[in-house]
Amino acid sequence: MQYHRPTSFNEAAALANQATGETRFLAGGTDVLVQLRADIVTPDTLIDIKSIPGVGDISQAPDGSWTIGIAVPGAEMREHIQLGKDWPGLVEAMDLIGSTQVQGRATLVGNLCNGSPAADSVPAMVAAGVELSVTGPTGSRRIAAVDVPVAPGRTSLAKGEVVSAVHVPARGKNAGDAYLRFIPRTEMDIAVVGCAINLTLDTDGTVTAARVALGAVAPTVLLVEDAANALIGSSLDEEALNRLAEAASAACNPISDKRGTVEFRTHVAGVLAKRTAKIAYARAQGENT
Amino acid sequence: MALDDQKPSGFKFVGTSPDRPDGLDKVTGRARFGADAYAPGMLHGAVVRSPHAHARIVRIDTSKAEALEGVKAVVTRADFVDGLQGEFGFVLENVMAGEKALYDGHAVAAVAASSQLIARDAVKLVEVEYEVLPHVTDVDAAMAENAPVLNDSYADASVPAGHHPNVVRYHDSGHGDVDAGFAEADLVIEDSFKTEATHQGYIEPHACLASLGGDGKGELWCTTQGHWIAQKTCAALVGIDTSQLRVTASEIGGGFGGKTTVFIEPVALALSRKANRPVKIVMTRSEVFRATGPTSSTSMDIKIGMKKDGTITAAQGIFRLQGGAFPGAPMEFSAMCAFAPYSLTNVHQVGYDVISNRPKQAAYRAPGAPMASFAVESVIDELCSQLDLDPIDVRLKNASREGTKASYGPKFERIGLVETLEAAKAHPHYSAPLEPGQGRGISCGFWFNHGGETSVSLALSEDGTCQISVGTPDIGGSRASMALMAAEELGIPYENIRVTIADTATLGYNDVSHGSRVTYASGLATIKAAKDAVGKLCKRAAAKWGIPEDAVYWEDGCAKPSGANAGNFDPMPLAKITKSMGRSGGPISGHFEATPEGAGVSFGTHIVDAEVDPETGKTAVVRYTVIQDAGKAIHPSYVEGQFQGGAAQGIGWALNEEYIYGEDGRLQNSIFLDYRVPVASDLPMIDTVIVEVPNPGHPYGVRGVGETGIVPPLAAIANAVSAAAGVRLRHLPMSPPRILRALKDKG
Numbered sequence A: 001m002q003y004h005r006p007t008s009f010n011e012a013a014a015l016a017n018q019a020t021g022e023t024r025f026l027a028g029g030t031d032v033l034v035q036l037r038a039d040i041v042t043p044d045t046l047i048d049i050k051s052i053p054g055v056g057d058i059s060q061a062p063d064g065s066w067t068i069g070i071a072v073p074g075a076e077m078r079e080h081i082q083l084g085k086d087w088p089g090l091v092e093a094m095d096l097i098g099s100t101q102v103q104g105r106a107t108l109v110g111n112l113c114n115g116s117p118a119a120d121s122v123p124a125m126v127a128a129g130v131e132l133s134v135t136g137p138t139g140s141r142r143i144a145a146v147d148v149p150v151a152p153g154r155t156s157l158a159k160g161e162v163v164s165a166v167h168v169p170a171r172g173k174n175a176g177d178a179y180l181r182f183i184p185r186t187e188m189d190i191a192v193v194g195c196a197i198n199l200t201l202d203t204d205g206t207v208t209a210a211r212v213a214l215g216a217v218a219p220t221v222l223l224v225e226d227a228a229n230a231l232i233g234s235s236l237d238e239e240a241l242n243r244l245a246e247a248a249s250a251a252c253n254p255i256s257d258k259r260g261t262v263e264f265r266t267h268v269a270g271v272l273a274k275r276t277a278k279i280a281y282a283r284a285q286g287e288n289t
Numbered sequence B: 001m002a003l004d005d006q007k008p009s010g011f012k013f014v015g016t017s018p019d020r021p022d023g024l025d026k027v028t029g030r031a032r033f034g035a036d037a038y039a040p041g042m043l044h045g046a047v048v049r050s051p052h053a054h055a056r057i058v059r060i061d062t063s064k065a066e067a068l069e070g071v072k073a074v075v076t077r078a079d080f081v082d083g084l085q086g087e088f089g090f091v092l093e094n095v096m097a098g099e100k101a102l103y104d105g106h107a108v109a110a111v112a113a114s115s116q117l118i119a120r121d122a123v124k125l126v127e128v129e130y131e132v133l134p135h136v137t138d139v140d141a142a143m144a145e146n147a148p149v150l151n152d153s154y155a156d157a158s159v160p161a162g163h164h165p166n167v168v169r170y171h172d173s174g175h176g177d178v179d180a181g182f183a184e185a186d187l188v189i190e191d192s193f194k195t196e197a198t199h200q201g202y203i204e205p206h207a208c209l210a211s212l213g214g215d216g217k218g219e220l221w222c223t224t225q226g227h228w229i230a231q232k233t234c235a236a237l238v239g240i241d242t243s244q245l246r247v248t249a250s251e252i253g254g255g256f257g258g259k260t261t262v263f264i265e266p267v268a269l270a271l272s273r274k275a276n277r278p279v280k281i282v283m284t285r286s287e288v289f290r291a292t293g294p295t296s297s298t299s300m301d302i303k304i305g306m307k308k309d310g311t312i313t314a315a316q317g318i319f320r321l322q323g324g325a326f327p328g329a330p331m332e333f334s335a336m337c338a339f340a341p342y343s344l345t346n347v348h349q350v351g352y353d354v355i356s357n358r359p360k361q362a363a364y365r366a367p368g369a370p371m372a373s374f375a376v377e378s379v380i381d382e383l384c385s386q387l388d389l390d391p392i393d394v395r396l397k398n399a400s401r402e403g404t405k406a407s408y409g410p411k412f413e414r415i416g417l418v419e420t421l422e423a424a425k426a427h428p429h430y431s432a433p434l435e436p437g438q439g440r441g442i443s444c445g446f447w448f449n450h451g452g453e454t455s456v457s458l459a460l461s462e463d464g465t466c467q468i469s470v471g472t473p474d475i476g477g478s479r480a481s482m483a484l485m486a487a488e489e490l491g492i493p494y495e496n497i498r499v500t501i502a503d504t505a506t507l508g509y510n511d512v513s514h515g516s517r518v519t520y521a522s523g524l525a526t527i528k529a530a531k532d533a534v535g536k537l538c539k540r541a542a543a544k545w546g547i548p549e550d551a552v553y554w555e556d557g558c559a560k561p562s563g564a565n566a567g568n569f570d571p572m573p574l575a576k577i578t579k580s581m582g583r584s585g586g587p588i589s590g591h592f593e594a595t596p597e598g599a600g601v602s603f604g605t606h607i608v609d610a611e612v613d614p615e616t617g618k619t620a621v622v623r624y625t626v627i628q629d630a631g632k633a634i635h636p637s638y639v640e641g642q643f644q645g646g647a648a649q650g651i652g653w654a655l656n657e658e659y660i661y662g663e664d665g666r667l668q669n670s671i672f673l674d675y676r677v678p679v680a681s682d683l684p685m686i687d688t689v690i691v692e693v694p695n696p697g698h699p700y701g702v703r704g705v706g707e708t709g710i711v712p713p714l715a716a717i718a719n720a721v722s723a724a725a726g727v728r729l730r731h732l733p734m735s736p737p738r739i740l741r742a743l744k745d746k747g
């Protein structure tokens, strides 16, 4: 196994491009190292990207948008007061990952690029409209988070491409997001269903924009337009919530496995969507929930 | 000399809760567990395991593995003793497959190499050709007519004709006439239940270090609940004399019954002998799940008749237990414990031990009893609710008492079931109001408890302190309890006593730390060994004073003349006698060995409040109270720890823990992420009430407490969840998908 510690994304991309066999980037390592030890994936090339300048920073642009470094762990996000005020759903989704120890390491990009359909921060990134900068052997591009996962364990990133920054839009007024997951226990578990909702309201409480994302109910994260449409124009009345639940359940394309049945996941997606929407709505109205 | 078996009226040390002697080591990481043994020149072993649930082993080619640099030995079944019969035969077949791999994870070969990584690589180079056979993992399916046959020679003479060869043992017991009893009942409920297999879930994986020379002399360090059984079994499997294998038990990170047998130990010995180097093997978590003892899964039918006033007129149960690929599922314990809390005129119980393509079951706290209790207590709960009777009153009305003929045969001696029920009724929990969406359940539970071969030695040091050697690995704070009992007898402070788990070369055979026997049996032996030493101390004092031995008695850590006639001497403290013992007759020690048979049975009653989310089927246990008869709590806070641990494991078993097999017969969830034991935040604070109805078979009245605590939880939680959900749950675990399904079916 080759271990590299590049100091720029161009160098990281070049190393990845030249590598043969299995290549992994080492961000927090909470997936990579676990898979290595469990004999699931033994990379031939391991590229540690934590020495690249700026990867641990969280910064806000004058327009209110955020850039999060690709090595920022969950714990740093949770302790960032202004980020948490703007994007409580994104931060809580990241915060649900693992334990205190894991929080000290785990990153948004690692969660996304590991490619698990159940990854907790991914629906929240998708609902928030997060985009990523990607550096490749031939230059850089920007890609929406929703377009990264293509199948369980696979992403749309080409050989030699490395994510170099996470861009979170400006929060804007009267807006809020939330994330809920269903697990049979209270923590240290993997989402059986995950739901993130991001809402913008007008001043009298009518939903003007909505994004609804579901995790663990399909091979990749789902951005459910019908579910969003069920909310737009409503002030989250019972009828809108029921339409939301129906649309969320209808979008599900899950598998039955050790973690839950098709029937269960489909039903609970609707239940969670309603509960998540209520929290996002309350936050958009300025409530501190 | 006043040495009798009377229970001291007032205890000075017993009943207090000092810190455990191994506490500092455990919180600082100094304690040495199974994986902490090292030896010069040590190799690392790794095991090749079958990916198939059932397959004939056509050929094993080890040449590529052997050719890998750093590989020092490869073993297969050919490296073990041939022709073993009975349990040793089953254990060998389990630790190293012979003609067939019988479950996913079954060991088929093993390698030893100079590093763990090389060993892991070498495992992949062992080529095994399998002929895959049809498999079966479900207990009912394994009994069905066309089920694949695992082994047609395992069934013993107890099995009536006409059963599938996978039914390997049969049990039938009871008394009275159940049909007549059912005819007398106002309401008869008959229902079927299933429980899935769970793992003991100890945090410490199996680990050992073995060294065996060509001269047939060996050493083994391992994490185990019983190093004498490990000694005996390993010696038999690798073909050496028992006494030539010295086994030392490490600190143990949980066992719960699962470390009462061997898995990797004989393999490490065989590798060591072949490589002529010490070999260490540490299991991964996945190996622990795939290849070490889970409990049985069950399928049960229960029928109980009750009169309008709550009197049980008859009870009948059929208990089918799947115990993996070998005989031994504890179905007779299911049958015998099922109705033990009740005084019944008519009772009948039948048990089936069924083999299937799963790992060999191992004991798990009160083996067989929790599942049976779940089924029986669910039906009693249903009867109470349909007849509108208070569940505690009904249990009190039918409760077993002193003199009751037990459902499993003998007459009960003094027992404490009624006391636990009365304490439950009086507990504020029982009358506390419930929130909407919550339900309350109660259940009783029973376990036999056990005596077993026991040998303890105690030696006094010249400074007046004491060291005790016991042979039962400390799985629940027992060193503290031994020290308390010795302190009580010797009259010296708890802190002046050090208790060591001695190796197999130091004491005679000690039965395993199981059957809730340690505080009872090793405790009894410790008390008697201390009395033995006290006798010798009195003798030395008598000699010094020049008075007869029987004119000296022992009190508060001193020899005293027994009265004015004996002479007027100042009390002689223990330390003064030991100081000169070298010159006054030599070292002073005490010893006791026996197979004590007075382990008092124990009963418990649990009260549980559960809340069910009707939209997701998710359950939260919001309040839990354990009430159990401990006979006498030597160290009350460790007794409470046992109660709480039983409840915590029961919550896992009832709600989320289960072995999940795919269509391919492979275990789907062999890591803690998907095998869902409760985490701390899943549990409420578990309240405890220690009832003390002394066991006449122990000098201080001790009854074992380690196992009874896991018998009632499954039923108590199921009763609470059923009440909260408004529908009877008959299949454990009551995972959210199962609860949601039941809610939907109810409509």
Ligand SMILES: Cc1cc2nc3c(=O)[nH]c(=O)nc-3n(C[C@H](O)[C@H](O)[C@H](O)COP(=O)(O)OP(=O)(O)OC[C@H]3O[C@@H](n4cnc5c(N)ncnc54)[C@H](O)[C@@H]3O)c2cc1C
Binding pocket: A023, A024, A025, A026, A027, A028, A029, A030, A031, A032, A033, A034, A049, A070, A096, A097, A098, A099, A102, A105, A106, A107, A108, A109, A110, A111, A112, A113, A114, A118, A119, A120, A121, A157, A161, A162, A163, A164, A188, A189, A190, A191
């Ligand atoms: C105990 C435990 C509990 C966990 N609990 C949860 C949970 O509750 N929810 C959950 O969703 N996950 C959970 N996880 C999984 C894991 O912690 C998360 O997926 C985490 O976010 C991964 O981030 P990381 O930085 O550690 O990724 P790494 O392990 O470093 O990398 C993961 C993958 O992402 C790729 N990658 C990383 N950075 C980049 C980059 N910049 N560009 C391109 N590819 C990149 C790597 O090549 C690798 O394939 C848990 C893990 C553990 C060990």
